[in-house]
Amino acid sequence: MTVGGTEQAVASYGTKTIRYRIERGRRRVSVAVVVDPLDGVVLRVPRSLEQDRIAAVVRRKGAWIVERLREFEDLLPPQSPREFVSGETFLYLGRQHRLRVEQAAGLRSPSVSMEQGRLIVRIPRNKPERDNGNVVRTALRDWYRRRASHYLPQRLARWARKLGVPVPPLLVREPPKRWGSCDAAGNVRINWRAMQVAPRLVEYVLAHELVHLEHRRHNADFWARLGSVMHDADARRAALRRAGARVNW
Numbered sequence: 001m002t003v004g005g006t007e008q009a010v011a012s013y014g015t016k017t018i019r020y021r022i023e024r025g026r027r028r029v030s031v032a033v034v035v036d037p038l039d040g041v042v043l044r045v046p047r048s049l050e051q052d053r054i055a056a057v058v059r060r061k062g063a064w065i066v067e068r069l070r071e072f073e074d075l076l077p078p079q080s081p082r083e084f085v086s087g088e089t090f091l092y093l094g095r096q097h098r099l100r101v102e103q104a105a106g107l108r109s110p111s112v113s114m115e116q117g118r119l120i121v122r123i124p125r126n127k128p129e130r131d132n133g134n135v136v137r138t139a140l141r142d143w144y145r146r147r148a149s150h151y152l153p154q155r156l157a158r159w160a161r162k163l164g165v166p167v168p169p170l171l172v173r174e175p176p177k178r179w180g181s182c183d184a185a186g187n188v189r190i191n192w193r194a195m196q197v198a199p200r201l202v203e204y205v206l207a208h209e210l211v212h213l214e215h216r217r218h219n220a221d222f223w224a225r226l227g228s229v230m231h232d233a234d235a236r237r238a239a240l241r242r243a244g245a246r247v248n249w
């Protein structure tokens with residue numbers, strides 16, 4: 001009998017290992033499977049159901065669970081909308097930076113700089129001030145994109161070398177939900193928002209897309225290939241998922 005605490009367990013589904021947590025409920029009479037972006041796979045079960053029978057449920061629902069887990073590679077929707085005003089914090093390569101917005105008379109276009117751990121956005125003095133949020137957002141977005149075009153290519157090249165594939169063309173884009181993608185022509189597209197997460201997570205995004213050039217789908221070959229050059233790929237993937245909601249603006 002389990003008193004308090006949580007039970008962790010694993011079940012195999014095909015070549016995949018599904019990790020899950022068991023929550024026992026005194027009044028539960030049926031089994032519910034929950035796949036949550038942050039908590040992962042949770043089995044809510046009657047209090048005395050045996051582990052073997054729970055594992056059987058996980059295997060039976062394996063295809064569905066794996067599919068749901070795969071969806072969480074996407075960027076999560078934002079937790080709360082940004083206002084793009086002084087005092088808000090933004091991440092750059094995993095570090096927090098406080099935003100300062102300054103209005104300057106005579107400035108023709110916005111400028112962004114990083115000074116002593118702060119992100120400073122200078123914008124032209126605006127008559128209807130309510131539009132400033134948009135101006136600041138666009139300025140910041142363009143700044144991240146420029147940083148991405150400098151930062152990403154050599155890292156993409158390094159991972160291409162590790163994988164032994166030719167370095168593909170890199171495009172920095174702004175998809176609403178994906179960290180990256182690759183197309184049939186062999187271009188790798190990376191979301192500029194990836195510049196907000198820690199470098200090891202940026203590298204995960206790059207390596208992941210490079211492996212897609214050989215393996216379109218997330219099948220066993222895909223994960224084996226990724227794991228062959230990045231041993232902690234699973235942990236990075238989980239960390240990336242947790243970071244998602246914060247960087248989606």
Ligand SMILES: [Zn+2]
Nearest residue numbers: 073208212218
């Ligand atoms: Zn993928």
